[in-house]
Amino acid sequence: MKRRSLLSITLASVLGIGSVLAYQSDAFASKLSDLQNQKKNVESKSSTIKSDINEKDEGIKEIQGKQNTLENELASLDIKIATTDEQIQEKQQQIKEAQQAIDKLKTEISVLKKRIEERNQLLDQRARAIQTNGGSSVNFLDVILGSDSFADLLDRMSAVTTLVNADKQIIEEQKKDQAELEKKQADVEKKLKTLEEMQAKLQSMKIEMNQQKARKNQIMKELGKQKKQLENDKLSLEEEQSILSAQKSAIEKAIKLEKDRIAEQERLEKQRQRQRQQQQSQHSYSGGGSSSDTPPVSSGSFMRPAQGYISSEFGNRSFDADGFHSGIDIAKGGTVPIVAAGDGVVTRSYFSSSYGNAIFITHSVNGQIYTTVYAHMSSRLVGDSTPVHKGQIIGYMGSTGQAYGQHLHFEFYVGPWTASHSNAVNPRNYISF
């Protein structure tokens, strides 16, 4: 579909072919706040478009309402027009009947007129014959003279009179009939006129209704166009919306990467701060020694516990009672802080005749227990059960217990401490000195 290809072109041009990838790789360069602003912009655009879409939807709904109303009006107009057509046909039928009635009446009247005319002529002839004494049909004088007696004469005269009167009466009746017919004709003509007027009125009603229908159809067409336009607008907005939502998810991805990066930075920064704080606290513990008094915090789980040189390695040694040195010795002059070799908990902080001031720390690394021992210290700074961090000062180098000169005797056990030192290992296996 055309629309779809348009969308993909628009998408590609807005995001750019590698835009999502660019977001990912450039995310580190882009500030989180910039990304969040971009996201806000996209969201606000998106919500504007959403309200635009709602507006279009309302427009479409409104037009649909109007279309429904118009459709109803058109339907009822169609019914009215059909009814009017029926009425017009009815009137036409009535007009036809009236015209036929008028024609019939006219014929009857003309027949009657002719008959009256003929009768009149006959009577005229008869009257003339009687008066002029030369009529062909009846000779009045013959009638009188031909009578046998006076009684006969009277009879004959009476017969003539009766004959004349009868003719006259017929004429009167016929004239009356004619008048009635003419009145009827006038009535029918009047009725015809009314019918024709009604028909004309119906015709003009029909014309008016057809005009209304045409107007409504025109409006309907216009509404259809408007609706189509709104629907097109809505589709474009929806396309824009889907582009924006793609942008939004790309930005969100970039924000997540940026946040992860910041979190990692913060973690590293905290670690550095902690190391700095530890170095500072070493200052206060050592009462003004330099920061170089504590060994630098190395990476890994364990670090060297004190500054100084290795005066004695782990292993066989002739002068120890059992001929074996179970730890490593670190020696240095002056005030030398001793630090925890790793994160852990102080399991013992005490004075022994052999170890002198000694601290045992238990460490847990990936589920494995290790124990470190710090002996011959001049003083201890942490008590039993104290959690300690790698690099935290726990005491100071000394020569308490069975020691010859100031040094730290440092032991390293895999597992818990044992009096036989059987599980003691060379600290160099875990720490580079």
Ligand SMILES: [Zn+2]
């Ligand atoms: Zn030693």
